Amino acid sequence: xxxGPCRDCLADVPDGKARCQACGSPRIVRxxxxxxxxxxxxxxxxxxxxxxxxxxxxxxDKPVIVGGGRRxxxxxxxxxxxxxxxxxxxxxFEARRLCPAAVIVPPAMAKYAAVGRQVRAAMLELTPMxxxxxxxxxxxDLAGTRRLHGMSPAKALARFAAGVERTxxxxxxxxxxxxxxxxxxxxxxxxxxxxxVLGQREAAAFLASKPVSLIYGVGRxxxxxxxxxxxxxxxDLQKADETSLMRRYGAEGRRLFRLxxxxxxxxxAPERETKxxxxxxxxxxxxxxxxxxxxxxxxxxxxxxxxxxxxxxxxSTITLKLKTADFRLRTRARTLTDPTQLAAKIFAxxxxxxxxxxxxxxxxxxxxxxxxxxxxxxADPADLVDARTARSAAAERAVDRLRQRFGRAAxxxxxxxxxxxxx
Amino acid sequence: xxxxxxxxxxxxxxGHVHRVVERRNTIPILANVLIRAERSKLSLKATDLDLEVTxxxxxxxxxxxxxxxxxxxxxxxxxxxxxxxxxxxxxxSDRAVLTVRAGRSRFTLQTLPESDFPDLNAxxxxxxxxxxxxxxxxxxxxxxxxxxxxxxRYYLNGIYLHTATAGKKPTLxxxxxxxxxxxxxxxxxxxxxxxxxxxxxxxxxxxxxQRLIEDTDVDIAIDLSPSKIRFTIGDVVLTSKLxxxxxxxxxxxxxxxxxxxxxxxxxxxxxxxxxxxxxxSERGRAVKLSLSGGKVTxxxxxxxxxxxxxxxxxxxxxxxxxxxxxxxxxxxxxSQIEGETAVLKLAxxxxxxxxxxxxxxxxxxxxxxMRV
Numbered sequence: 025x026x027x028g029p030c031r032d033c034l035a036d037v038p039d040g041k042a043r044c045q046a047c048g049s050p051r052i053v054r055x056x057x058x059x060x061x062x063x064x065x066x067x068x069x070x071x072x073x074x075x076x077x078x079x080x081x082x083x084x085d086k087p088v089i090v091g092g093g094r095r096x097x098x099x100x101x102x103x104x105x106x107x108x109x110x111x112x113x114x115x116x117f118e119a120r121r122l123c124p125a126a127v128i129v130p131p132a133m134a135k136y137a138a139v140g141r142q143v144r145a146a147m148l149e150l151t152p153m154x155x156x157x158x159x160x161x162x163x164x165d166l167a168g169t170r171r172l173h174g175m176s177p178a179k180a181l182a183r184f185a186a187g188v189e190r191t192x193x194x195x196x197x198x199x200x201x202x203x204x205x206x207x208x209x210x211x212x213x214x215x216x217x218x219x220x221v222l223g224q225r226e227a228a229a230f231l232a233s234k235p236v237s238l239i240y241g242v243g244r245x246x247x248x249x250x251x252x253x254x255x256x257x258x259x260d261l262q263k264a265d266e267t268s269l270m271r272r273y274g275a276e277g278r279r280l281f282r283l284x285x286x287x288x289x290x291x292x293a294p295e296r297e298t299k300x301x302x303x304x305x306x307x308x309x310x311x312x313x314x315x316x317x318x319x320x321x322x323x324x325x326x327x328x329x330x331x332x333x334x335x336x337x338x339x340s341t342i343t344l345k346l347k348t349a350d351f352r353l354r355t356r357a358r359t360l361t362d363p364t365q366l367a368a369k370i371f372a373x374x375x376x377x378x379x380x381x382x383x384x385x386x387x388x389x390x391x392x393x394x395x396x397x398x399x400x401x402x403a404d405p406a407d408l409v410d411a412r413t414a415r416s417a418a419a420e421r422a423v424d425r426l427r428q429r430f431g432r433a434a435x436x437x438x439x440x441x442x443x444x445x446x447x
Numbered sequence: 448x449x450x451x452x453x454x455x456x457x458x459x460x461x462g463h464v465h466r467v468v469e470r471r472n473t474i475p476i477l478a479n480v481l482i483r484a485e486r487s488k489l490s491l492k493a494t495d496l497d498l499e500v501t502x503x504x505x506x507x508x509x510x511x512x513x514x515x516x517x518x519x520x521x522x523x524x525x526x527x528x529x530x531x532x533x534x535x536x537x538x539x540s541d542r543a544v545l546t547v548r549a550g551r552s553r554f555t556l557q558t559l560p561e562s563d564f565p566d567l568n569a570x571x572x573x574x575x576x577x578x579x580x581x582x583x584x585x586x587x588x589x590x591x592x593x594x595x596x597x598x599x600r601y602y603l604n605g606i607y608l609h610t611a612t613a614g615k616k617p618t619l620x621x622x623x624x625x626x627x628x629x630x631x632x633x634x635x636x637x638x639x640x641x642x643x644x645x646x647x648x649x650x651x652x653x654x655x656x657q658r659l660i661e662d663t664d665v666d667i668a669i670d671l672s673p674s675k676i677r678f679t680i681g682d683v684v685l686t687s688k689l690x691x692x693x694x695x696x697x698x699x700x701x702x703x704x705x706x707x708x709x710x711x712x713x714x715x716x717x718x719x720x721x722x723x724x725x726x727x728s729e730r731g732r733a734v735k736l737s738l739s740g741g742k743v744t745x746x747x748x749x750x751x752x753x754x755x756x757x758x759x760x761x762x763x764x765x766x767x768x769x770x771x772x773x774x775x776x777x778x779x780x781x782s783q784i785e786g787e788t789a790v791l792k793l794a795x796x797x798x799x800x801x802x803x804x805x806x807x808x809x810x811x812x813x814x815x816x817m818r819v
Contacts, residue, residue: 361597361625373599401818407626408799408815409603409695 028054031182031219034175053178055221058200062167062177063292065199065207068143069216071160072136073102076129078193087126092116099131103216136160142192150184155292163204165292182219189217201227205288209238227286232259239283241276250280258284298337302345303327304391310349312386314379321374322367324392329367332394333424338363338403342373345391346381354381359396365403368416370394448512448538450484452504454528454549457489460502461522463659463683464493467500468518479515480522481564482536482545484508492564493518498652498687499567500659514538515564516545516556524554569677569686572670576639580660580680583667586621587657589632589810592779594650595625602692606653609645609694610636613809617641622697628776629697629813630783644673647690652676659683701813702799705792707765709738713789715759717781723747723755724774733817734774738793739767747774770796771819780812 030037030044031051037044044052055061068074072090077083087105091098098119101110108123119126140159147154150173153165166177173180181198188196197218199210206222209231213220222230231238236255237247253272255261261269261284269277282288303324311317332338340363346354356377364370374392404417464480472478481492490503524547525534532549538558539546547554578586587606595603603625611620613633619640620633659680660667668679671689678685724734726749737744743763746756770793781789786806793800796819802812 358598360599361595361627376599405627405817406797406815408624408629408700408813409626409697410600 026056028052029179057223058178061200063207064164065211067197067211068160069195070102072100074194083127089126089128153292163292203288234258300393300395301331302393306389310386310388314382325367325371332365336400337397338365338400339394339397341396343393344377346387347389349386363398363403448484450506450536452506454532454534458525460504463502464491464500465518465522467493476559476563480518481515483513485511500685502683513561514558569675573672574643575670576637577666580664590621590623590630593623593628593630605647605649605690607694627815631811633809652687702801705794707793709791710762713784719757719759726755733771733819735771735819737769738763771817
């Protein structure tokens with residue numbers, strides 16, 4: 025064993041001691057390359073359930089499920105509930121069957137978002153290099169922060185975890201490594217309230233016995249395809265040479281070759297450049313009819329448009345996304361002549377694409393996205409034949425201003441959509 | 448069916464029809480060309496359900512018959528056969544395969560039954576007239592570039608062909624626009640076209656017609672109805688559906704009243720626009736025109752790479768004006784100008800500009816400015 029810091033009191037614990045000499049804690053971070061690792065993945069433990077338990081101590085030692093509501097599925101299960109075999113995305117009736125005693129709490133997204141922001145603020149005190157992945161998860165790059173904090177990244181992270189626990193009342197798990205791929209894997213190793221370290225040197229050996237699905241981007245389909253080619257474990261990929269993987273899978277082959285060895289050169293990117301803006305919704309009940317689909321589409325278009333306007337962006341490719349009741353994904357895209365940020369234009373293209381897909385199939389999910397992003401000032405130029413572009417742009421902006429003052433419900437467009445003058 | 452024909456003749460004829468066939472087809476029969484042989488005549492037909500081209504050529508036929516084979520494949524086979532070869536097409540007795548023989552080459556192609564081949568029923572064509580090949584070529588050339596490719600406004604995806612009047616003379620007028628630029632060309636109304644409905648000829652049809660008339664100088668017979676159009680070019684017949692939509696009232700956006708007139712040397716202007724737009728990174732960035740006195744200053748600023756300016760002499764007497772245009776659109780129009788000078792009639796930086804060509808009677812262009 026190598027020396028390392030105590031996660032509870034941050035004292036340095038020398039080689040060979042099982043517990044911290046200062047506070048008696050057994051939670052020591054040890055790794056031979058500890059001082060060279062600076063990329064961390066931070067993941068909050070059973071985030072929603074933990075917050076609910078924090079706010080209601082009466083349920084702290086009970087199995088808690090956050091979920092229900094719309095689709096009737098488990099959003100988050102606390103660690104006690106997980107011992108009954110309850111998992112995220114499991115249908116609620118099944119979760120109830122597995123654990124009839126579980127306490128079911130409907131999700132309170134606004135509350136979780138607020139806590140998520142507090143966690144993020146705490147991260148930003150450590151380093152500006154924070155790349156959020158979701159509300160309760162982020163990558164951090166602590167390279168070059170040693171002088172600032174007067175301690176190693178490992179110690180600074182341990183202090184951060186203890187601080188979050190003390191001030192916010194929730195626990196987090198940290199994975200520390202030399203790149204994002206390994207850090208993400210590490211954060212999962214010691215959950216909950218964990219701190220795992222994975223170095224480049226042992227990465228290949230560690231990964232060898234793991235299934236290929238551990239590699240991000242390898243889903244069910246990819247896994248089947250790789251298995252058919254004899255790649256079931258990451259170790260199988262390690263035995264293949266780069267050229268043959270590239271010949272078989274193209275650029276993806278190169279990626280697999282590198283990741284199988286724990287090599288990942290993606291930087292931690294705090295402000296990811298916006299490549300697309302999109303919104304989607306899963307229906308309470310599957311829908312097969314155009315009219316209600318259109319209504320959902322309009323709401324999504326307004327949402328996307330509002331985000332584009334807020335970021336002063338516009339885009340010219342409109343992509344419609346549909347998921348059928350049997351989970352097949354359909355995406356359809358159309359490129360406009362000019363970038364737009366107007367809900368009406370996104371909707372016009374989206375509705376056109378949607379109408380072609382409505383054939384009696386039941387859909388469970390609808391989404392719309394705008395990509396080929398440019399600066400907002402290039403959006404929606406004046407048009408020779410459609411004099412309404414300028415007018416409708418002005419109208420939309422007026423609505424936006426009203427909503428800013430009086431809230432979203434102040435103005436709602438009737439979906440008795442005006443028919444195109446020309447059409 | 449057995450047909451013997453000279454390779455060059457067959458290749459030319461296949462060349463006329465095979466382009467209609469889409470490369471990717473979900474309906475197998477649409478990938479095929481229909482081959483029909485009867486009484487020393489071989490006729491070929493291809494379709495994409497919106498557009499159909501047929502051609503017929505004389506050949507040695509005995510016995511007659513018909514079948515369908517993959518269009519691009521047979522075209523490629525015939526193209527690769529040696530020049531001067533005699534090609535024999537022969538259907539097997541059960542018509543399951545077609546053999547293509549030439550010299551010592553032999554190909555066997557799987558067929559699909561002729562009865563499955565769709566027919567684009569033209570219905571009754573109500574109006575008929577003739578156009579000289581040169582006139583039709585010009586009509587297409589002057590307007591095709593402005594056709595929109597955006598599907599949401601599908602009614603802009605073609606050339607709007609209709610009757611109009613210029614002065615007091617009736618004309619056949621073609622208009623195309625994508626919302627940024629508009630191109631109009633007209634010629635004296637041919638006899639028979641009087642009273643024809645306004646029709647929108649789809650982009651693909653326009654492109655096919657343009658290819659078919661490339662090397663011809665015969666008169667082209669045009670027959671049309673509100674939903675279909677047919678072009679007869681010698682032995683080649685192209686029948687197409689029309690775009691079912693209403694073309695916008697374009698006349699109201701043609702700014703005939705613009706009073707600020709700019710006259711520039713066409714060649715000098717085109718070259719200058721081309722030069723300054725080199726610094727723009729993306730296609731179709733704005734070029735700014737600053738007009739004052741006897742000159743126009745063209746400038747492009749690209750925040751990522753730099754800027755360019757060029758001054759050219761011009762005839763301009765109105766008050767100074769700054770206006771921006773998409774450089775690519777401006778070049779497209781400038782390259783259409785046949786005369787030595789281009790005449791731009793402007794109003795203000797936010798309103799459409801009219802561009803005229805003194806030497807191309809019947810042509811005019813409208814260009815929407817860009818914010819600069």
